[in-house]
Amino acid sequence: MIVEMRTGASKQEVDDVVQKAKSLELGVQLNLGTDKTVVALLGSNTGQIPTDIFAVLPGVESVTRIMKPYKLASREFNPRDTLVDCGGVKIGGERIVVIAGPCAVESEDQLMQAAEAVKKAGASILRGGAFKPRTSPFSFQGMQEKGLELLAKAREEFGMPVVTEVVDPHDVELVSSYADMLQVGSRNMQNYALLTNAGKSKCPVVLKRGFSCTISEWLTAADYLLTDGKNQVVLCERGIRTFEDSIRFSLDISAIPVLKKNSHLPVIVDPSHAAGHYSLVPAIAKAAVAAGADGLLIEVHPNPKEALVDGLQSLSPSDFARLMEELRTIARSVGRYI
Amino acid sequence: MIVEMRTGASKQEVDDVVQKAKSLELGVQLNLGTDKTVVALLGSNTGQIPTDIFAVLPGVESVTRIMKPYKLASREFNPRDTLVDCGGVKIGGERIVVIAGPCAVESEDQLMQAAEAVKKAGASILRGGAFKPRTSPFSFQGMQEKGLELLAKAREEFGMPVVTEVVDPHDVELVSSYADMLQVGSRNMQNYALLTNAGKSKCPVVLKRGFSCTISEWLTAADYLLTDGKNQVVLCERGIRTFEDSIRFSLDISAIPVLKKNSHLPVIVDPSHAAGHYSLVPAIAKAAVAAGADGLLIEVHPNPKEALVDGLQSLSPSDFARLMEELRTIARSVGRYI
Amino acid sequence: MIVEMRTGASKQEVDDVVQKAKSLELGVQLNLGTDKTVVALLGSNTGQIPTDIFAVLPGVESVTRIMKPYKLASREFNPRDTLVDCGGVKIGGERIVVIAGPCAVESEDQLMQAAEAVKKAGASILRGGAFKPRTSPFSFQGMQEKGLELLAKAREEFGMPVVTEVVDPHDVELVSSYADMLQVGSRNMQNYALLTNAGKSKCPVVLKRGFSCTISEWLTAADYLLTDGKNQVVLCERGIRTFEDSIRFSLDISAIPVLKKNSHLPVIVDPSHAAGHYSLVPAIAKAAVAAGADGLLIEVHPNPKEALVDGLQSLSPSDFARLMEELRTIARSVGRYI
């Protein structure tokens, strides 16, 4: 951590910074510049010390963090890629894992048709929402536990693990009893009550990026899931909020190489929620695979026109099958397979 | 709702849009333009119908919503300003209500000193966090129920109502039993499980704006709180995430006139979380009052240098007292008082 | 164009809107909704009529544009893909065109080494800046006309067309006399004096996206270049400004499919300026090809450590050669070649 003093800061002010640092058992090195004094604070835990502790002292101009604020999710903590096991399917290895299914479980028929279609086209994990976080209280809120039962039934019938979202910290146990992997949604990325409970579940967790959170904040949120010794966390980029209005969220393609550099966790991409429109899904999905994503999360509905939720961003079974063909070729061109 | 058909859309495609609209009991008016067919859908509930239902149909280019997606929070729903009663203090009237206190309750001493100081300087409501949503799992998480007890004690001692944050949907009842007003924080603005429970509480609720949510999304989230007949909701602007890096969040000053135009709910401003630095708080607070805010939420700590949380953005008691003097003059200049 | 009247707008106010529309020779269709009156304005040029003309009238709540604000750059104006000819190299066809070279021309040696390296690795066009728009007045401003001469010399020696940036409207003629294609930089995308002059040049133009401009504004800026009958314009996505701070600019990967849908102009991607760091360039470049880009603009420096400008984002010749190999495989996987 680097503390820059104001031009003209007094010796006493510099000393106060040094004392505070020593009280936190940090090493200190003084740089008496021609214009400014700069104090470097050294120690292995400076990433977890709030910069405010120093910024608030008199005579301090700015405090800059050198260590990253996250720890357990960092590449330094674990230099080797983590493999996440979702009901026997490994995420983070040579195989690119496609997770597909409807946005919401709407009925047994709808879910079984979707599961059959995605299985046939080559998806390895089934997705479907039972608890839906909806922006409007007047919208369909999901089938809840009945939806979980249908997901379990689809797993039986098609032999695919299932992933589904949990939105209330007190539902973690219930959802874990049905699902192979929990999903924490974008709007809950900084819902710490939920993260804390999900971190205690035996299930692996897909942590979607908050649509306005930096990668650094995202990995810090992942630390919440990792605190109990769990290492089964998958990061899912799903688009960030920008000024561009031709798409619902702008997919941050550079998040993939940045995460690969800074974290050991597998990275998947959700082109459907970013795009908001089925016609943009294939280009984004292909880009993600080329950029090094370990998997994709794609919405597929047997009949998008009749979907209760997010039909516009869902692929039809035939569009999905065609996209899977294209993705296989691209996966091979980067030395992987689907 | 306006459905724009693609250039060259077939008569059948237009008919399908019309049929879908009729099945939802919407009125339909066709505009056969020179280049494009445009279908206007009419009805009093089009704001609550997802645009996707039409956008997904073949031949549709785009769907534009005319009605707003929120309803209960809208000025149309209630043309008169709502007054919110927080333990006897009215928010939304001629008086500008200043809510002040420490970010987190840290100890009895700290809270009592803060309460005394803000009371003396003219604040009407005491704030203090007992449950803290922290971005890092390694940070201080708040005193929890013990903090609530101290808040209740401070209310007794200084005769000020108290507001405090709730972060877990299952703590709503507990927090309501101590507080005069609940706060839903920025990171939880779209935590629908929490909103639903908070909406059921007898307490009024301060709903902070999600730092990357539009005003329209914010009012839609307010609808969750208002669904059970409650009308005691205060909106709190606290800065939005932008590219600018000289401040923690950019305070959206225009949110004040926009909300006054589109909603009947009172609007307050939190300059402390936006600024992230005490030196920027006074200018933002003064601007908010001049722009028409109904109140302010300001962090004050008896000793900012020793604060466990957010000390950098907290005012000292003397800085707060000086700011209150300035705010009184500005309040008078816009025909109000503090 | 859709004009929504306020709830309770008077008949006179509606009539005024209708009269104004008729004075502009627009067709009018009235939608007398249950809650609101909505007026649809019809005509083939409504995209070029400012919405303000109606929004300013009494009783008007909002005005929504249905027609796009750009025209000549639109897919409707020209349904077939435009091929741009840069010194004999066609951009926009089956071949993915790689434009490479140093950010700035620094010396004859540097340019010739760069040209040789990128030619050998398979680039088809040479880039190099002679006039540099620098954010600080204390930075190197480019070799100016001497740089243009060196670019012309490199073209001779290596048989590659050259593209270079023009920053002053009065330099268009000079730069056109040396270059095969002009580049208008991101910070000048809305420099209309420059666009107007560049549009008059016989040279094709690469128009880089303003780093905070929407795709719609970008295509509207392209209309400036296209007004004199020119159709030789290439669009270059180079990253947009967002809140994310792990990269200099967030590359908007979805711009590729959006532009392919809405415009007939070729689309290339500059991963170097987006990334700001060489280590992120390959992943973004590969993603762009997979997503359907028609070309890439990549910075290559014979010795990045000694570069006067943007060395950090430049690839070394060997890194570039390795990337070209990978790009060739991905190009083939999407049915194209380099």
Place this chain on the structure above:
Amino acid sequence: MIVEMRTGASKQEVDDVVQKAKSLELGVQLNLGTDKTVVALLGSNTGQIPTDIFAVLPGVESVTRIMKPYKLASREFNPRDTLVDCGGVKIGGERIVVIAGPCAVESEDQLMQAAEAVKKAGASILRGGAFKPRTSPFSFQGMQEKGLELLAKAREEFGMPVVTEVVDPHDVELVSSYADMLQVGSRNMQNYALLTNAGKSKCPVVLKRGFSCTISEWLTAADYLLTDGKNQVVLCERGIRTFEDSIRFSLDISAIPVLKKNSHLPVIVDPSHAAGHYSLVPAIAKAAVAAGADGLLIEVHPNPKEALVDGLQSLSPSDFARLMEELRTIARSVGRYI
């Protein structure tokens, strides 16, 4: 400047950083942390040295700038507030200067009516655009030199200095011969050819903030104007691009205190271009005065409904007169006057 080495960086890599620093005559201080080596580079010009020079070296993880990238515009360079003299009117002193007039000069009648109205209401400087940077090539582009003549005539008639925009670097001399102050628009904030020429003019310059530029970039652009010894530059905040869509640009109210802290130049605010709608102008204007702005730039049109450009954001003479009354009261409440 702080250079953080990668974990495990070799001694040779650290030495290379040190050598490079010494070759630039920078002081060096090594911090051998427990986890990482950090190198502090010291010298009075490190703000003007690109960070890339070090970031590109092997073994370097990141480079952080401590010195600001701008110099002449900084408060350190000139601790006292600069007063800018625009035709005898001082900007930056106790008086809050209101600059008002139409967006574009449209005709003699229109300009004279506007000038009379704003003079009467208490504005001190007249504004009006003769060269208009328009986003669409199909829009009205301004009256050009004829417009300048009309501005000069209005100055004669009403005894008010005039400010007008220059968009082409080669028009600086022409515009300077008519105007008392030049305006560089938001879209040209990083048009360095224009800045360089405007910096050479004898006229003071209003530099509007690029709508997606940070305050640091803005002050760095101001350095271009200040390089020739000029100190007559006024900064104008006019809103930044964010995700919020209820307003055209989000006015960055915190820019006022941030600029007051970091720069000696006067700061004014343009509420009209930020708001995009007349109904939002008063609240923003009042907030700006309360927050410490030295002036306002407000669009006033004798008949907004007939304006050729930006009528929606223009105040009518009567609305402007009413706002001026309110602003006077607020100015007094912060110890200033209009």
